Amino acid sequence: MRVVATPADYDELYTQWQGKTVALVPTMGALHEGHMALIRYARQLADVAVVSIFVNPLQFGPTEDLSRYPRPLEQDLGICRELGVDAVFTPSVDTLYPAGMANVTTVVPPENLTEHFCGEFRPGHFTGVATVVLKLFNLLRPSVAVFGEKDAQQLMVIRKMTRDLHVPVTIVPYPTVREESGLALSSRNRYLQTEAEQQAARCLYRILNRIREQVQASEQRLDAKTTLESISRQVLGEVAHPDVTVCLQYLEAVDKNTFAPVQILGPDSKILIAAYVNQVRLIDNLDLG
Ligand code: PAF
Numbered sequence: 001m002r003v004v005a006t007p008a009d010y011d012e013l014y015t016q017w018q019g020k021t022v023a024l025v026p027t028m029g030a031l032h033e034g035h036m037a038l039i040r041y042a043r044q045l046a047d048v049a050v051v052s053i054f055v056n057p058l059q060f061g062p063t064e065d066l067s068r069y070p071r072p073l074e075q076d077l078g079i080c081r082e083l084g085v086d087a088v089f090t091p092s093v094d095t096l097y098p099a100g101m102a103n104v105t106t107v108v109p110p111e112n113l114t115e116h117f118c119g120e121f122r123p124g125h126f127t128g129v130a131t132v133v134l135k136l137f138n139l140l141r142p143s144v145a146v147f148g149e150k151d152a153q154q155l156m157v158i159r160k161m162t163r164d165l166h167v168p169v170t171i172v173p174y175p176t177v178r179e180e181s182g183l184a185l186s187s188r189n190r191y192l193q194t195e196a197e198q199q200a201a202r203c204l205y206r207i208l209n210r211i212r213e214q215v216q217a218s219e220q221r222l223d224a225k226t227t228l229e230s231i232s233r234q235v236l237g238e239v240a241h242p243d244v245t246v247c248l249q250y251l252e253a254v255d256k257n258t259f260a261p262v263q264i265l266g267p268d269s270k271i272l273i274a275a276y277v278n279q280v281r282l283i284d285n286l287d288l289g
Helices: 007-016 033-045 073-082 125-140 152-164 187-191 195-201 203-217 224-239
Strands: 002-004 022-027 048-053 087-089 144-148 170-174 246-255 269-277 280-287
Touching: 002 007, 007 087, 007 125, 022 033, 022 125, 033 048, 033 073, 033 144, 033 170, 048 073, 048 125, 073 087, 087 125, 125 152, 144 152, 152 170, 152 269, 187 280, 195 203, 195 269, 195 280, 203 224, 203 269, 203 280, 224 246
Parallel strands: 002 087, 022 048, 022 144, 048 087, 144 170
Antiparallel strands: 246 269, 269 280
16 A cells, blocks of 8 residues: 655556546545445445545634544554555645645535535535545546545535536445444544443434434324424433533434425435534434435
8 A cells, every 4th residue: 555645646656557547535534434434335436446634624613623633644544554445645734735725726615505504503614625625636536536425515515516617526425334323433423532422422313313213104294393303302301411411503304415404304305413412513414215
């Protein structure tokens, strides 16, 4: 496995590959089983598998966890090696933003995709994501790139960006990988320090799953607002613990194809959730069909 940090070193490798197809898994490192599943899948999609590891400052807000975001590089490289990755791209901030970030050209996704959900609470986040992903596509020239469905809004934004800007890459989604408890794997799960926090974090999936069960069992059409409110109240009551504050940031039902809000829950609905468990922000989503 080759580890390259500059575009010039990657170009040399790319030339050696002589036209082989490249599957890219863009990551911010702190790799877990979820990433590992994306990487295994990427290996089946092209001749060569490339992982990028870059904690992108442009997608973090001023009060977010950029400086304390985990960066276990040696461990990540070991995982990539074990999985048979051909190359890992580990650029520095200066390499990807040589003129700094203040006046850099950015990719601004359309407002209708970013004004709600994570975009509402993380202003500028999706501009940061779309910009760095386009940079990675231009530098690494993959024919396919794999993204997890856990970050549903990110996936939507990236698909739209590649279509709108005619980027010659196929975006391949991969299903959310979960712990046995249902908790979606995330690099931020490692911030859940106590058993009580870990238990409470499971409420995200429990809410989603209970909504799905209720819709599937019901013979009537269920109103989205009433159902989401009553189930979330019920589950938050069940996980209540004196040392843990669970604060829902959003819980919304949308059409899974357009992300437009829905009033009645049905098989085409997707439920999106974000919550703080003490200081740790977690997101998840589930299709009802
Ligand atoms: O999902 C992530 O890890 C990041 O948002 C991504 C896509 C690697 C861009 O920095």
